[in-house]
Structure formats: structure tokens, C-alpha cells
Amino acid sequence: MQWKKWFSQFFTIICTSFTVIMLLYAGLAEWMDAALTVTRVFGLFGICAMVALLIFLTDFIPFKTRQTRLAVNFLDVCIAVFGFGGDILKIVPFSRPIVLTVLGMSCAAYVGVIAIMFVNEQIAANDINRKLSEMKKR
Amino acid sequence: MKAMKLFIEQSDDYDNDAEITIRCGMTDERLESIIAHIRLQMFSVSGTKDGEVRVLPLGDILYFESIDERTFAYLQSDVYECAMKLYELEAQLEKANFVRISKSCIVNILKLDSVRPLPGSRYEATLENGEKLIINRHYLPAFKSKFGI
Numbered sequence: 001m002q003w004k005k006w007f008s009q010f011f012t013i014i015c016t017s018f019t020v021i022m023l024l025y026a027g028l029a030e031w032m033d034a035a036l037t038v039t040r041v042f043g044l045f046g047i048c049a050m051v052a053l054l055i056f057l058t059d060f061i062p063f064k065t066r067q068t069r070l071a072v073n074f075l076d077v078c079i080a081v082f083g084f085g086g087d088i089l090k091i092v093p094f095s096r097p098i099v100l101t102v103l104g105m106s107c108a109a110y111v112g113v114i115a116i117m118f119v120n121e122q123i124a125a126n127d128i129n130r131k132l133s134e135m136k137k138r
Numbered sequence: 139m140k141a142m143k144l145f146i147e148q149s150d151d152y153d154n155d156a157e158i159t160i161r162c163g164m165t166d167e168r169l170e171s172i173i174a175h176i177r178l179q180m181f182s183v184s185g186t187k188d189g190e191v192r193v194l195p196l197g198d199i200l201y202f203e204s205i206d207e208r209t210f211a212y213l214q215s216d217v218y219e220c221a222m223k224l225y226e227l228e229a230q231l232e233k234a235n236f237v238r239i240s241k242s243c244i245v246n247i248l249k250l251d252s253v254r255p256l257p258g259s260r261y262e263a264t265l266e267n268g269e270k271l272i273i274n275r276h277y278l279p280a281f282k283s284k285f286g287i
Contacts, residue, residue, distance in 0.1 A: 125253050128285045129253060132247075
């Protein structure tokens with residue numbers, strides 16, 4: 001049961017971040033002079049999966065403040081994007097404007113993921129509230 | 139939903155201790171709820187306030203909180219200090235309607251009024267008396283599973 005929840009959360013993060021990245025990439029492709037090839041699409045998916053995996057794993061660390069958590073999440077994104085995407089897959093070049101653009105895209109994807117997760121939590125909270133009122137009626 | 143039979147044997151032959159036996163095949167949601175209610179009424183903890191020791195029925199307790207290695211039981215308008223540690227209470231109340239929601243708090247879910255999500259995968263729980271408690275992200279899966287989510 002717990003694994004199902006984890007997989008569902010993991011999958012939601014990948015899908016949301018990949019969608020946001022693809023839309024931003026499509027919008028900025030001409031300006032960045034980087035055509036959206038099949039290899040690049042799979043590479044971007046790999047980066048999104050790596051970000052999701054790192055965030056998922058570092059989530060188990062009991063951080064004391066939200067600021068520390070955000071800082072570690074930012075580090076997760078940087079490692080996946082520039083380490084995995086730049087050094088290993090070679091689809092993120094290390095030029096200054098590109099690095100800034102990629103960081104901007106990553107932040108947008110992060111905000112998108114947080115928003116979707118919040119909507120999911122709202123749905124779960126509504127479900128809990130419904131069950132609470134049912135329990136009180138008994 | 140399966141039919142349920144209720145037998146109550148009342149006689150002067152029995153002493154003061156009542157005995158409850160449930161005979162069933164598989165337990166369903168309704169039966170689990172009945173069992174949780176019985177557990178809630180069966181256990182009680184003793185609490186101290188102003189030097190006076192009182193037995194606190196679990197059904198009256200809103201939540202337990204640990205502050206500076208001391209455990210307190212919060213009722214509608216009273217606070218009692220308990221001798222038990224929070225982890226001991228957690229183990230005792232695992233099958234009742236209590237759930238750990240943070241490092242220092244165990245809440246009675248039957249005393250919850252509502253919950254709402256907060257940014258950062260946390261929830262804010264509002265109790266019947268209007269008090270608000272934070273459900274931390276690491277305790278959220280256990281909290282949700284109490285509601286079958």
C-alpha cells in the first residue's frame with residue numbers, strides 16, 4: 001500500500017515536471033537555438049526522473065526547517081540537471097545564458113510540481129473531511 | 139454489508155468486569171469501527187492535575203503532547219500530566235482512534251473537526267474545541283491510512 005502511494009507520488013512528480021519542461025522548451029527552443037530532437041526528449045525525461053528520484057530520496061531526511069528542505073531540493077535539481085543532464089547526457093551546455101535559462105525552467109517545473117501536489121493534498125483532505133463527518137454521524 | 143447480531147447477557151452471576159467477545163469471519167470497515175470504539179472505551183490513562191490523580195477515559199482526550207520529556211493529555215478544557223511516555227501511548231493506542239501526527243503529538247481522530255493542507259505536504263487539523271494542530275509530512279501517510287486513504 002505504501003509502495004503504491006510512493007510510486008503514485010513519484011510518477012506525479014515526473015509527469016508534471018516533464019510536461020512543464022516540454023512546454024517551456026517548445027516555447028524557448030527557437031531562442032535557445034536547440035532543436036527538440038528525439039534524443040533530447042528522452043534526455044529531458046531522464047533528467048525529470050532523476051530530479052524526482054533525488055527529491056523522493058532526500059525527502060526521507062527529517063529536516064528541521066522548510067528553508068533547509070527547499071535548499072536541498074534546489075541542490076537535487078542542480079545535480080540532476082547539470083550533473084546528469086550536463087556531464088553525462090551532454091544535453092545541457094554550460095554557457096551562462098543557457099545555465100540561467102535552465103535554472104529558470106527548473107524553478108518553473110518545481111513550482112508546477114508543488115502546485116499539483118497541493119491540489120492532490122486538497123483532494124485527500126476533502127476525502128478525510130467527508131469521512132470525519134460520516135464518523136461523527138455514527 | 140453483512141448482518142450483525144448483538145447478544146447481551148446480563149446476570150447477577152457475573153462479577154463487575156464485563157467481557158466482550160466478537161465472533162466473525164473477515165472484519166469489514168463497520169466492524170473495525172466498532173472494535174476501535176470498544177478499544178477506546180476499554181483503555182484509560184491516569185492523569186495528574188494540581189496533585190489530584192484522575193482516570194481519564196480515552197474518549198474524552200483530544201490529544202497527547204510531549205513537552206520537555208513530560209506528557210500531557212488535553213481534554214476539552216483541562217490539561218492533565220500523564221506518567222506514560224508518548225511512544226508508550228502510541229504503542230498502546232495504535233489500534234484505537236489515535237494517531238501520531240508529529241514528533242510530540244498523538245491526536246484522537248474522533249475529536250477532529252476538519253483538516254486542510256498546507257504548503258510543504260503538511261496538514262492543519264482543527265479540533266472540536268477550535269484548537270489547531272500541525273500534521274507533519276512524515277506522519278501524513280499514517281494519518282491518511284487511518285481514513286483508508
